[in-house]
Amino acid sequence: MTSFSGSFPATRLRRNRRTPWLRDLVRENTLTVADLIWPIFVIDGKDKTEAISSMPGVQRYSIDLAVKAAKEAASLGIPMIALFPNTDPKLRTEDGAEALNPENIVCRAVRAIKKEVPEIGIMCDVALDPYTSHGHDGLMANGRILNDESVAVLAKQAVVQAQAGCDVIAPSDMMDGRIGAIRSALDAATLQDVAIMAYSAKYASGFYGPFREAVGSGGLLVGDKRTYQMDGGNTDEALREVAMDIAEGADMVMVKPGMPYLDIVSRVKREFSVPTFAYQVSGEYAMLMAAIERGWLDSNKVVTESLLAFKRAGADGVLTYFALDVAKNLSA
Ligand code: PBG
Secondary structure (H helix, E strand, C coil): CCCCCCCCCCCCHHHHHCCHHHHHHHCCCCCCHHHEEEEEEEECCCCCEEECCCCCCCEEEEHHHHHHHHHHHHHHCCCEEEEEECCCHHHCECCCHHHHCCCCHHHHHHHHHHHHCCCCEEEEEECCCCCECCCCCCCEECCEECCHHHHHHHHHHHHHHHHHCCCEEEECCCCCCHHHHHHHHHHHCCCCCCEEEEEEEEECCHHHHHHHHHHCCCCCCCCCCCCCCECCCCCHHHHHHHHHHHHCCCCEEEEECCHHHHHHHHHHHHHHCCCEEEEECHHHHHHHHHHHHCCCCCHHHHHHHHHHHHHHHCCCEEEECCHHHHHHHHHC
């Protein structure tokens, strides 16, 4: 596509910026509530919330309160929530077996929310890190993360979550071949209508720190995730990851983190024209909130600006911890 501009003085680009109605009229990209996916952290217990020190304003909810939160999100028009468990440390094991327990926190939360708030979509992460004693997303042996053995477990985890009622399975583990294996496993379990949003281009990032506090895996993590998450220097590799995930059956793809990787969002959307999402991750949230709390940045301006950037880059939607606040502002 080419854009055409005349020259000054016949053309004055400020003319279209003169008034609010004119700016509204010519705006190319907008942020709406339908663009938002809200991640929610879930814990055991009843009528209980817990603060997360590195994510001011974000809380972990017991399932009954997660249901309430989901209800509020649905009433504001948020299309989907993403559930993440903080598992009791006693249930975290070398093999992450709790991930396959149909009575684990996530599965119970999915069933409770589906029952009370059927109108909202539910997405669940597929990865073992909330369940392993070493904090890794896959199985570990001799200090290495096993690929094919992990994929076999992750496919089972996906089926367990889908059977609980999850609408969108989101593999965040970055093992090779997991999308195909998960698609086959879902289909074999007659769960053909359950969608997959692949964390396709997920980088090994320092911006996940606060999330790891939220799910309680940070202190446990042995080493780092660089042998499976992507290297921050790479772009072409992201396109190969996305191409493979689409070929293996992904319905939607995701780039993560968001703001530091907007070039990847843009390139993925342009090259593949598939539903593309970005995750404004915990560290991005923490960074903005730290400055907002000090009065250095104005939240009314920077939060929507940070999200509009994803739309401009081509994202069809954004996972963001600001979702509820933004939805309230958009409907105000
Ligand atoms: C787990 C997972 C992570 C995030 C989503 N799923 C962290 C990680 O890979 O260590 C990050 C989300 C965030 O930082 O907000 N596989």
